[in-house]
Amino acid sequence: MNGPRRDPALVNPYAPGAGTKPPVMVGRETQLSVVDGAARQVEAGRRPPHLVLTGLRGVGKTVLIREALAGLRERGWLCGYCEVRRDVEVGVALGTILADGAALLPRRKKLAAAVRHMTATIGSVTFSAAPDGTIGISVAPNREGGAAPDAYRAALRLFRDLGQAARDDGAGVALGLDELQSMRRKDATTLLQALEADEAEDTRILLLGAGLPTTPTELSKSRTYAERFRYEPLDDLTVHEARRAVEEPSKALGVAWEADALERVIGLAHGYPYFLQLYASESWETSAPSAVVTSEDVEQAIPRVKRSLDHGLYGTRWQRASQLERQYLIAMAQLMTKTGAQVARSGDVARTMGRDLSDLSAIRDRLIQKGVIHSPASGRIQFSVPGFGEFVIARSTDETGP
Ligand SMILES: Nc1ncnc2c1ncn2[C@@H]1O[C@H](COP(=O)(O)OP(=O)(O)OP(=O)(O)O)[C@@H](O)[C@H]1O
Numbered sequence: 421m422n423g424p425r426r427d428p429a430l431v432n433p434y435a436p437g438a439g440t441k442p443p444v445m446v447g448r449e450t451q452l453s454v455v456d457g458a459a460r461q462v463e464a465g466r467r468p469p470h471l472v473l474t475g476l477r478g479v480g481k482t483v484l485i486r487e488a489l490a491g492l493r494e495r496g497w498l499c500g501y502c503e504v505r506r507d508v509e510v511g512v513a514l515g516t517i518l519a520d521g522a523a524l525l526p527r528r529k530k531l532a533a534a535v536r537h538m539t540a541t542i543g544s545v546t547f548s549a550a551p552d553g554t555i556g557i558s559v560a561p562n563r564e565g566g567a568a569p570d571a572y573r574a575a576l577r578l579f580r581d582l583g584q585a586a587r588d589d590g591a592g593v594a595l596g597l598d599e600l601q602s603m604r605r606k607d608a609t610t611l612l613q614a615l616e617a618d619e620a621e622d623t624r625i626l627l628l629g630a631g632l633p634t635t636p637t638e639l640s641k642s643r644t645y646a647e648r649f650r651y652e653p654l655d656d657l658t659v660h661e662a663r664r665a666v667e668e669p670s671k672a673l674g675v676a677w678e679a680d681a682l683e684r685v686i687g688l689a690h691g692y693p694y695f696l697q698l699y700a701s702e703s704w705e706t707s708a709p710s711a712v713v714t715s716e717d718v719e720q721a722i723p724r725v726k727r728s729l730d731h732g733l734y735g736t737r738w739q740r741a742s743q744l745e746r747q748y749l750i751a752m753a754q755l756m757t758k759t760g761a762q763v764a765r766s767g768d769v770a771r772t773m774g775r776d777l778s779d780l781s782a783i784r785d786r787l788i789q790k791g792v793i794h795s796p797a798s799g800r801i802q803f804s805v806p807g808f809g810e811f812v813i814a815r816s817t818d819e820t821g822p
Pocket residue numbers: 435436437438439440441442443444445446447448475476477478479480481482483484665693694695696697791
């Protein structure tokens with residue numbers, strides 16, 4: 421091989437994955453400044469609306485929420501992160517957040533003291549601090565069905581205690597709750613009820629949530645208070661931002677992208693952050709040991725990316741889909757191939773399947789809840805990840821073929 425070589429000790433800087441911090445986070449300045457503005461309001465004793473980031477799978481909600489929490493921590497806030505799942509009770513979520521945040525608080529602050537002396541029982545969940553400042557969480561056995569009726573009061577008490585300490589510190593408390601759309605209705609109601617009641621005080625508690633685009637609707641079903649939240653949608657990156665996300669990390673390590681190679685990756689990724697990391701990462705590998713990434717390197721990386729998607733992002737969605745969900749996805753993909761559009765009407769999908777629209781609405785809703793498809797406008801549906809339609813067509817021959 422001719423041309424300049426890279427330092428063999430260099431490590432691939434790109435970060436394809438779920439919640440993996442990108443080497444350079446681009447295009448999220450607006451959302452970060454919204455968080456910053458809310459933090460300043462809280463510190464001034466005002467009450468900004470709670471914030472929730474919304475967006476499709478892989479668009480960068482988790483990494484942004486973590487980045488925002490890290491920024492608040494630097495301001496002396498108590499903040500932690502919890503990924504909600506359906507079986508995560510609100511008490512577990514709050515305990516996890518505090519356990520995550522407690523360890524990183526400056527020792528002499530009031531907030532740290534409040535956490536060190538804390539015990540709380542929220543529903544069937546008790547959490548309490550050990551002398552070393554770590555927080556243990558225990559769940560009482562044999563209590564099915566989520567938060568107990570008094571859970572809201574216990575959560576409110578916790579918010580008030582922590583709020584008081586945060587006020588003394590001139591700081592705040594941020595509850596980083598990811599995958600909010602999947603929180604059970606009664607847990608979400610408890611949380612929202614406590615947040616709403618806490619608003620009557622000079623609250624220091626700020627919800628910093630994230631979830632799929634269905635989150636506003638889901639939360640509002642639990643309590644209309646959620647309609648007053650500030651929802652910040654995350655979109656795909658612009659071409660300019662995408663270029664930065666790919667070029668800057670390698671440039672910092674002395675590895676350059678040829679202009680054509682860079683444009684090819686940008687075209688392949690469609691501004692989708694996860695794809696940018698994945699194509700850039702695989703191209704980085706195929707270009708070694710050169711100090712320049714060329715178009716040939718990108719072409720060689722494409723089958724590696726496809727393999728990775730087939731076994732990862734696409735494959736797992738397909739594996740988790742029921743037979744009827746698969747048939748729905750296939751009908752949708754075939755329809756889109758025929759029309760050449762990126763969007764389908766759910767009525768046409770039902771017709772293709774020879775079924776009534778109402779028969780299929782539960783299937784459609786389930787696929788939306790899983791983040792496999794989404795509805796950009798009433799009666800329309802779309803795949804949530806670029807390229808998934810082609811994958812489904814390829815799989816459809818396995819399902820329906822001879
Ligand atoms: N602003 C950004 N700039 C560059 N890369 C990014 C950016 N945001 C996210 N990424 C990359 O995109 C990928 C997905 O990010 P992340 O897991 O945060 O998405 P998500 O929206 O939480 O997805 P999911 O809904 O599946 O949880 C990661 O590989 C991450 O490094």
